Amino acid sequence: MRGPHNIVRLIRTGATFERTGAMQVVLDAFEAPKPLRILARTLGWPFKWLGYKGDPSMPPATRALTALGPAYIKFGQVLSTRPDVVGQDMAQQLRVLQDQLPPFSRDEAIAQVERELGQPVSQIYSEFSEPIAAASIAQVHRARLVDSGREVAVKVLRPGIERAFNKDVDAFYFAARIADLFAPGARRLKPMDVIEHFDGVVQGELDLRLESAAASEFAANTKGDEGFQLPEILWNYSARRVMTLGWADGLPIGDNAALDAAGHDRADLARRVLSLFLRHALRDGYFHADMHQGNMKVAANGDIIAYDFGIMGHIDEYTRRVYAEILYGFIRRDYKRVAEVHFEAGYVPNDRDVDEFARALRAVGEPIFGMDATRISMGRLLSYLFEVTERFGMETRTELILLQRTMVVVEGVARSLDPKMNIWHVAKPIVEDYIKQSLGPRALLSDLTKAALVLARFGPRLPGLVQNRLIEQSAPPEPARYWRWAPLIIMLLGGALGGALVSLLLDHFG
Structure with missing residues (x-):
């Protein structure tokens, strides 16, 4: 049963928001209806004067999310991209959310690299620095490859970060369901959709192979852009929890x-x-x-x-x-x-x-x-x-x-x-x-060419597709009902002939 665990996490969250002075700010930003406000303040109020109140120089919401840890920091960063949900003022505050967390040790990073890449670090990198940057999901080390002497950056996920994120995301879903149940007026903010969007973003960042693929696609798209460059992804030294790329x-x-x-x-x-x-x-x-x-x-x-x-x-x-x-x-x-x-x-x-x-x-x-x-x-x-x-x-x-x-x-x-x-x-x-x-006209021609080529690929299957569709229907008693199929047949055959013509023209002029 995950319910009790989620309730405990929500109480902890409410307590932190009360202690940091963020509860009222957040409820106002979401335009929370009265039932939800009462529930949130009731859960958090007993803890209002206890424990951590955060850095008073930081905005209350930023202070609370920083205190709650990596999943909440990342949630704040994602919400900063959704002023439609939290409002412009709150989105602006969340954009400056501090993403600098205490790093984990170099030894833990090395152990993780060795597990992911399947060989001792000393066989891959001749140098491997202490962490030079630590964020909510991963941290970065400066290193040098043994085989080429090339300087690289090595990004390593935080140990246990997937499990920690999944627990917190489960609690976020639970909170969204409570919002739907106790505050029907909040449904216009689509809380479940917001959490699903956050979940999708995070799951992509928790697999560094996906980030490597994103970087590779971006590099392929922009390779001709003058005055712009991206560090090269080194796939041989990258895996799910480790990403190696050229030093920028x-x-x-x-x-x-x-x-x-x-x-x-x-x-x-x-x-x-x-x-x-x-x-x-x-x-x-x-x-x-x-x-x-x-x-x-x-x-x-x-x-x-x-x-x-x-x-x-x-x-x-x-x-x-x-x-x-x-x-x-x-x-x-x-x-x-x-x-x-x-x-x-x-x-x-x-x-x-x-x-x-x-x-x-x-x-x-x-x-x-x-x-x-x-x-x-x-x-x-x-x-x-x-x-x-x-x-x-x-x-x-x-x-x-x-x-x-x-x-x-x-x-x-x-x-x-x-x-x-x-x-x-x-x-x-x-x-x-x-x-x-x-x-313009060139774009129109390009669109028509693409459509024709797609239809042309289906050309050999068109007679069978039409025949199967006709067989699926019971034979109509009057001949007029066959005319229902004339537009479909004309479109398919016309597309096939058009595609064939385009292919011939491309072969001739290309």
Whole structure:
């Protein structure tokens, strides 16, 4: 029975939130209804004056999550990407959540590496440092390979972290069910969906093979991007709980004094940070979703180096096109088109008035365009946009929330490098180029070609598929009922012929 254990964990959580002064803050952020507030305060109140109260310089919620340990710290980090759930103010507090935890010993790390890689560390690494960085899930060591002498970074999961996370996540699910039971009004926040999202993120980070795969895919997508590089994943020295990658040697992108002393052009770095992110999001639909200063360096040759691939964002091609059209419409101040795109994509229900929606969008865009260039923010624009679309009935889309959150972080990095950068001037050519590539005649031809090729692959099976479908139906008494199948047959045969024609053309001209 996990119920009693989960109740104990929730009481411990409530007690910590009471002692740190975070209970009221969290209940307000979630707009918790009265029954849930009474239950939460009742569980935590007896412990309010006992034990740990945390660092008073930290915000209460941050203080509480830090005290509760790795799973709660990671939960706070994930919630920082969901202002739709916790609100903008709380999300902002959680973005600065301290992720520095006491490291585990070098001996424990070595033992884990040896178990995972199946050989003594001395046969793999000629040097293996004390931990140089420790986070909620893993820590990093600097090492050197025996065979090549190459300097590498070795990421090792915390011992027992999977079991600890699974216990806490089980308690989170239990809490979400209680919220559904005692506070029906809280269901609009979709507590079970929030926990499932968190669970998915964490499970991906608890298997370093998945992070290695994410880094490998990201590297393949961006290998042609000038001025950008990623450390190489060394698969021979990586496993579920260990990840080895090339050492990223460079200056922290947040150290302006060091960048200036080294002669780097900070204005150029700022433009590149923003343009690279937009290219990855629009061109590839796969972007680094944690691009803060701690995860980027500047190489001696001026290249931007990104690392730590635990949180990656993915946007499908259709959503990318919609997002690009929305951005492009705002850049051109064509609010009617922005409104139409929302309706065409099904983001806003068709029973709403498109002209009224366009006027609401104008109220979002015009104040931003009236700002000084140094204050213009795409992240703020997207934030306001989500507020407006929510009023018009648009459902929350997690992938766009993550994109907006990352946009805010990337803008912050760029502004720290060059406070005078004009966001729109940097974004406009990238968005325009994507529009031309993905929404013009060439894009249409490409889409039709892909569809035709897919249908062509099914060509040999089409007669059998049609025959089987007809046999499944009882023979109709009147001939007219056969005409129900004419559109399907025409579409399939037309697709097969079209696919064959495209294949011939590709063979001829390719």
